[in-house]
Amino acid sequence: MEDWVHRALARWPNVPALFGWLQLDRRGRWLVRNELISRPQIIDTIGRNYAADEQGRWYFQNGPQRGYVALETAPLVLRVRGDGDSVQTHNELIVEQPRAVYLDEEGSLLLMTEHGPGAFDGQDLPWALERLRSAGGESIDDALPVALALPSGARTALTLRWSAALSLPVQRLDNAEAPAALGFQRDPQPDPPAGSALN
Structure with missing residues (x-):
């Protein structure tokens, strides 16, 4: 995770997580609400701040908020x-x-x-x-x-x-x-x- 993410988490530790918004398709493309993300800066930011929790749920840590990812095939x-x-x-x-x-x-x-x-x-x-x-x-x-x-x-x-x-x-x-x-x-x-x- 990037430093700005850690700073945001320290400042706002209890932001509710999002479910059902972000997806990863079988070709490795990110989608938000079924719309393909095409901006390279956004794709790079998601990729650098992508991880899994202890339950095997993969997410994008967007500052203080986690956006959990629906997977078409694998993480x-x-x-x-x-x-x-x-x-x-x-x-x-x-x-x-x-x-x-x-x-x-x-x-x-x-x-x-x-x-x-x-x-x-x-x-x-x-x-x-x-x-x-x-x-x-x-x-x-x-x-x-x-x-x-x-x-x-x-x-x-x-x-x-x-x-x-x-x-x-x-x-x-x-x-x-x-x-x-x-x-x-x-x-x-x-x-x-x-x-x-x-x-």
């Missing part, structure tokens, strides 16, 4: 950098330490990174698919349908070759199960009022 959208050899998040954080790779039922790849869970932008998914390898030596054209047919939670015979020194096993994970498995909320909601009883 981060991954893109191949201009060098063609490295990956960054939609808010320009370089991914250096991927920890796990997941394949959903549609063939999309999710990556657990040091910055949080991310999904490849559809335009950059071919970069990742080209780096898939089959442990059994089969061609990817043959191995990928087998992996897609596995139940969610199963380990596939695929690995993702991230670098010369790092290959990660690929696990099947249905899209609907990704938030619980990877610790984020796609549709964050306010906390229940203090003292309210659950029915």
